[in-house]
Amino acid sequence: MNFFLEKSPASGLLDKALDGQRLSAAEAAELYHTASLNDLGITANTLCERRNGKKATYIVNRYINYSNYCILSCQFCAFSKKKRDRDGFQLSIDDMVRKATEALEIGITELHIVGGLHPSLPFSYYLDMLKALKSLNPDLRLKCFTAIEIHHLAWLAKKTIPQLLAELQEAGLDSLTGGGAEIFNPEVRKKIAIGKESAEEYLDVHRTWHEMGGRSTCTMLFGHLETVGHRIEHLEMLRQLQDETGGFTGFIPLAYQPDNNLIPVKYPPTGSESLKTIAISRIMLDNFDHITAYWVGLGTSLAQVALNYGADDLHGTILEEKIFHMAGASSPQQQTEASMRKAIAEAGKIPVQRDTFYDPVRKKGALHAEPQMA
Numbered sequence: 001m002n003f004f005l006e007k008s009p010a011s012g013l014l015d016k017a018l019d020g021q022r023l024s025a026a027e028a029a030e031l032y033h034t035a036s037l038n039d040l041g042i043t044a045n046t047l048c049e050r051r052n053g054k055k056a057t058y059i060v061n062r063y064i065n066y067s068n069y070c071i072l073s074c075q076f077c078a079f080s081k082k083k084r085d086r087d088g089f090q091l092s093i094d095d096m097v098r099k100a101t102e103a104l105e106i107g108i109t110e111l112h113i114v115g116g117l118h119p120s121l122p123f124s125y126y127l128d129m130l131k132a133l134k135s136l137n138p139d140l141r142l143k144c145f146t147a148i149e150i151h152h153l154a155w156l157a158k159k160t161i162p163q164l165l166a167e168l169q170e171a172g173l174d175s176l177t178g179g180g181a182e183i184f185n186p187e188v189r190k191k192i193a194i195g196k197e198s199a200e201e202y203l204d205v206h207r208t209w210h211e212m213g214g215r216s217t218c219t220m221l222f223g224h225l226e227t228v229g230h231r232i233e234h235l236e237m238l239r240q241l242q243d244e245t246g247g248f249t250g251f252i253p254l255a256y257q258p259d260n261n262l263i264p265v266k267y268p269p270t271g272s273e274s275l276k277t278i279a280i281s282r283i284m285l286d287n288f289d290h291i292t293a294y295w296v297g298l299g300t301s302l303a304q305v306a307l308n309y310g311a312d313d314l315h316g317t318i319l320e321e322k323i324f325h326m327a328g329a330s331s332p333q334q335q336t337e338a339s340m341r342k343a344i345a346e347a348g349k350i351p352v353q354r355d356t357f358y359d360p361v362r363k364k365g366a367l368h369a370e371p372q373m374a
């Protein structure tokens, strides 16, 4: 038995996880409530390093939100606007091409593109957007759309989900984003995201995409009205789909931001709660290769600490984050590659630039050489 775990009342469950045995949802919940933060962290980090060694990744990417107009009004969302709102926006395809071209000059490998469920843009806009961006560079990966956007586009184009995904893939879509999962429990979902697709619909979109050979990430919004039990239930549903398809590249827990929305939560999740959630995710998701510490929601310092609590990825440079910042995130809107490498190296890990599918990017030049310490 690990010396550090000897006195923990949860040591039997921690040993079980370290032995490579799967924890049930009930066991994971018990562990969350009874294990100390450090025991969870040591176990999660051990499991993480068995899978990924000392490597921790980041991606050089750019976010683009094509519009924040949305026909829904999810209670937790500070991003969406109606046409009457003065801070609504909508980008032309030329605007997007300009942003993408600038970002390509600084070496991005991925565009991450999401928006609201726009009330009037035609379906052709989305296809033209993908084609225009892909034509800039065929190696540029387009990671676009949440599951609810996919539902919206299927409705707009009057197509089935498989037909729609095939058409988007043909136009240049490389990966779906993991956004929109929020929390799967239907009662909580109703209170934070009324009108949004159900958990089953979210999972169905990803299942369909995986069955077509596509890969995607998945997320969980935590620290609002949900209980730990709801988080564990959410993780179990993702684990089940991953057993079925193996199509998730990574899991991204998202720390809730409390400003400018209708949810009665005053404070975002604490550092301890965020680290425990990341650690329990690593322990429970035994069929996922990667867990991301999303620096935008956690803040860079806590995301760096999370690299020793089960996370092996810091996400990306991003360049222009709007969704979390409109909800009160105090982190910067972008990171330089150098600052991400420094944060990873200081956490005792080896920084590796990855692509959309978490494979290492190999480039000439010291900054991109891999593996190396910064």
Ligand code: SF4
Binding pocket: 070, 071, 072, 073, 074, 077, 078, 079, 080, 115, 116, 117, 148, 193, 196
């Ligand atoms: S979370 Fe997405 S679907 Fe919900 S209101 Fe915001 S932009 Fe619209």
